[in-house]
Amino acid sequence: MKTRPQIVGTPLERIEDHRLLTGKARFVDDIHIEGMLHAAIVRSPVAHGLLKGVDTQVARRMPGVHGVFSAEDIARDFGGVVPRIAIRAIRIPELEPIEQWAIATKKVRYVGEPIAVVVADSPAEAEDAADQVTFEIESLEPVTGWRQSAAGTSPLFDLPVTNRAITYTAIKGNARDCQGAYTRKERFRVQRHSGFPMETRGLLAVWESNAQRMTVYGAAKVPFFARRTLAAAMRLPLDAVDMIEVDVGGSFGMRGEFYPEDFLVPFASKRLNRPVKWIEDRRESLLGSNHSREMESELEIVCEANGRVLALRGSVAVDAGAYVRAAGVIPGRFVALMLSGPYDIPNIHVESVLYLTNKAPVGTYRGPGLFEADFFRERLFDCAARDLGIDPVQFRRVNLVEESQMPYRLATLDFPEETDELDSGNYRATLDQCMREFGWQEKIGLQGRLIDGKYNGLAVGCFIDGGAGGLKEHARIELENDGQVTVYVGSASVGQGLVTILTQIAADALQLPVERIRILHGSTTYLKEGVGSGYSRSTVMGGSVVLLAVEELKRRMRDAAAKKLGCSPDEIKFERDLVMTAGEKKLGWEQLGSLGLAAEVEFVNHHHTFAYGAAAAHVAVDPRTGKVDLIDYFTLEDLGRVINPLTARGQAVGAAVQGLGGVFLENLYYDADGQLLSGTLADYMMPTATDFPSVRAEAIGLCPSPHNPLGAKGGGEGGVIPVGGVIVNAIAAALVTMKIDPKELPLTPEALWSLIQSADGRSSV
């Protein structure tokens, strides 16, 4: 049989690129609809207070203004209540009282919370009028950290009466009573930061009163969930609401979740019977898009003298912000559930407590909970290894889960009960390969050495990366009259190259050239149901459902061909380019005519995948300034199966650099009044091209996942997960003679310099 060379596994240059490179892409703010109005949101300048009244009279009379809506106006349309933003991930009744209202009602709980919506002819007029909306807020004591939240002097809600939103407990074995030759307890802290894609959020809502239909442009990540949420909140039938996915300038977990504006803007469009657009500005983005990562842990490790870890126990305090939003519980759940990472730890007892504070609500950011867990665990491991006089690499080797232990069960979490299994992997082989390609042997001689005034340090760490979240994905496949095959899939593109990946998968399965395949994705108009992207799922789930769809199409083609050729479908074989043969007989797709062959399928999966890997770093620390140079960084991840090495590497490098931003630069810093002090990109510093020029990454397909036909494991998040642990361990190794053990992020030059100063002080006493 004549087959085409396999495209999966080759570095196919991206199909998406041409439009993006020539300015022809269509992001949501690029859409212009005649008669379109523009919204601006009035936001609370106060972190915590009683909202006594909103006066929109002056604003309503401003030039160009079409409408101004406060909570009162909205409630009037909904039987006296303001709709709330439903939790998407793991909603339990206990959390419903702390879901966010679409607009502040009686109280404001963070700076940036929406108070009113102004709609005008132009964005400038809307903003001018927004300045004229006045309101009265009676200030309450702002809660700006988890300790203050725990003290409970200033409750955010009447119910629950405490600021403790929920406590999750991860348990395995009996960690509480576990005893060993060595124990050490440490506190670690990760600062508040988040994904902040370069494209801010935005949407364009179009209400058609004749058809009684709502169409929203700008959906991302989980459009089908957004449709359900909006339909429910607006009390519209599900099929009266459509979400259209256009080009998306990154998500990193943040973009595409349902936010207050995702209700407010469609609401305004329906009320005014005009299309309404809203584009978040950067200040709004930093103030109100999901924050993430802020956690403090107190963890104890119990080991045998040979470094075998017997138990991890302790607690993690999560600063969850003012409400629990769509995916707000995920970081707090994952940090507990996956604290053990790739290691065989028989006893675990970790409590993760979500504390409410008067800061922006948290959500997911690439590797949610896992970046934090890795930082805590890998730091603790290096502290323990040093105390025990064991080489830190050896310490990891003896504790990694063995291939023979797969599938390996993690701890069990509650509310609701959940556990997970590491699906497959050769963790040691990957660690060894990482060290080889990093050049560990050649570099280790530099460990702790002072060269040109800088201390050199090296570290390596291991990680896991959960993927394939969300039970299902859906697809429809059509054989077009011109021999093109179109696949509509529920996965969403957030800029990760989804079309290229799915085209490669479909091309191999169909034995067609890539030009004959068209992938359409995301929008709710394509399919009855779908899920989307996030939880490293689009390749695994989207790719698997594409395979199923191709199989189903081929089955139908076989049936049709068998009728024409007068043979049984089993006799039909596929050659390349959708040519079918049965013995001597041959039939092309075009001879099936315009049968309109199509199929709709769903892929169901109850197992998560676990990509995994290792990362190594070489740093040089200037003790006079606290500045850290990253000399080399290498991260290696086993993705089970690599569909496209070019995009896989791109994801890993990009994610690693984001992680480095989290280690050294990025900080959503609030003052004691609950005011965000890093509200511009000059204050919230993201990595630039000069910061970390030497990051390398490689993706391999060593151990396929047993849980999907591709064998793939999710890709996009692994690059970020190990960065905090590895980098700070390398810095600690560099400064070992000073006994410096940094335990908090971000490790700015100032923070490190202060540690060095106090260590100097200690040693000179």
Added chain:
Amino acid sequence: MLVTLCVNGEDSTTDVLPRTTLVDFLRHSLGMTGTHVGCEHGVCGACTVIVDGDAVRSCLMLAVQANGAEIMTIEGLADASANLSPLQEAFHRHHALQCGFCTPGVLMTAHALLRQEPNASKERIREVISGNLCRCTGYMPIVDAIFEARSSYQPASPATRARGR
């Protein structure tokens, strides 16, 4: 106020409000939405266009300030039949874009740089491109792509002759 300028070789005269920024003017008055807005406070570089030969942040410039200027935007980089320029090709080959939101600004910065300094070193490229934020790529492939595209900006190269404006 009337503003007359030449964008990608085409002259136009438009009536704008004095407070309109150049980027809003390009995007919403001229409908050239290839230039993006990422911060509106001069940090991210997504709005970079070339004004009289220099890379400029169009969110920090008013449209009226550009009166009489010659402007190049991303829409002017590929040729009329949409063939990618060597710089764009290099971005494609090196996977120097993911979501592509920062890309027009990055390309404009790189194009202005290589027009002025066709022999820019990697360090120089990195330094200049550090004024453009990209949240996706980690910058390594961007720097590699620009470095590779240098050859097409050498004075003798046909690409520069063709794109000589």
